[in-house]
Amino acid sequence: MSEALLTVDGLQAWYGRAHILDGIALTVGHGEVVALMGRNGAGKTTTLKAIMGLVERRATTLRFDRRELSALPAHRIARLGVGYVPEDRRIFADLTVEENLEVGRQPPRPGAPSWTPEKLFALFPNLAEMRGRRGTRMSGGEQQMLTLARTLMGNPSLLLLDEPSEGLAPLIVRQMADAVRRLKAEGLSVLLSEQSLSFASAVADRACVIETGRLRWTGTMTELMTDNGVRAAYLAV
Numbered sequence: 717m718s719e720a721l722l723t724v725d726g727l728q729a730w731y732g733r734a735h736i737l738d739g740i741a742l743t744v745g746h747g748e749v750v751a752l753m754g755r756n757g758a759g760k761t762t763t764l765k766a767i768m769g770l771v772e773r774r775a776t777t778l779r780f781d782r783r784e785l786s787a788l789p790a791h792r793i794a795r796l797g798v799g800y801v802p803e804d805r806r807i808f809a810d811l812t813v814e815e816n817l818e819v820g821r822q823p824p825r826p827g828a829p830s831w832t833p834e835k836l837f838a839l840f841p842n843l844a845e846m847r848g849r850r851g852t853r854m855s856g857g858e859q860q861m862l863t864l865a866r867t868l869m870g871n872p873s874l875l876l877l878d879e880p881s882e883g884l885a886p887l888i889v890r891q892m893a894d895a896v897r898r899l900k901a902e903g904l905s906v907l908l909s910e911q912s913l914s915f916a917s918a919v920a921d922r923a924c925v926i927e928t929g930r931l932r933w934t935g936t937m938t939e940l941m942t943d944n945g946v947r948a949a950y951l952a953v
């Protein structure tokens with residue numbers, strides 16, 4: 717079996733003196749979509765931030781594309797081909813949709829799908845219809861899609877996607893799920909944090925379930941959907 721694109725082992729993270737993650741281990745294979753699941757406050761966002769180098773962290777292994785990330789700052793990790801889409805939308809409100817996309821443009825990267833505004837407009841038809849609109853005049857869901865689209869302009873080979881369905885209207889959630897499936901079809905690997913089982917089961921191949929900063933369960937999405945015990949223990953509200 718070829719080596720996973722992302723291998724995380726023994727990941728610990730802190731906010732100041734608060735020790736949040738304790739020994740998270742996971743892998744994301746080439747072209748795989750993995751859902752990081754768990755209740756509010758379980759440590760999903762912190763796991764993504766720790767991989768990206770945005771919080772204080774330590775790991776026995778933190779390897780992406782055969783490179784060790786532990787000593788690298790976030791901008792170097794981004795340059796290696798990891799795209800991070802935070803939960804809070806980060807668009808430039810005074811710029812138009814097209815201008816926001818241009819801000820994210822990076823040269824093509826060998827081994828990763830490469831994106832242009834036109835290709836992204838095919839992926840997100842509702843953004844195409846508002847390409848000249850400024851961010852201030854977009855809904856929260858539209859801003860979320862634009863944040864994802866702008867990250868794709870950096871031509872990542874791994875996408876870290878924080879709670880993509882949170883706070884979105886049902887129609888936009890379906891569009892977001894379609895987009896993730898099409899990104900997978902393009903060959904992109906995705907690690908997403910998610911509370912919604914229905915969204916995760918619509919897009920993910922495998923799941924990692926965490927609770928209070930520890931990995932509790934890992935398996936295929938199909939196994940998770942049939943394991944009432946795990947769902948009741950770690951996911952049910």
Ligand SMILES: Nc1ncnc2c1ncn2[C@@H]1O[C@H](COP(=O)(O)OP(=O)(O)OP(=O)(O)O)[C@@H](O)[C@H]1O
Binds near residue numbers: 731736760909911
């Ligand atoms: N900036 C911070 N400073 C101190 N503690 C924090 C900070 N951000 C998060 N935490 C704590 O870290 C823990 C994990 O939070 P995290 O946001 O990673 O969880 P999550 O699983 O993503 O939850 P949610 O679905 O609510 O975003 C929680 O106990 C939270 O209170």
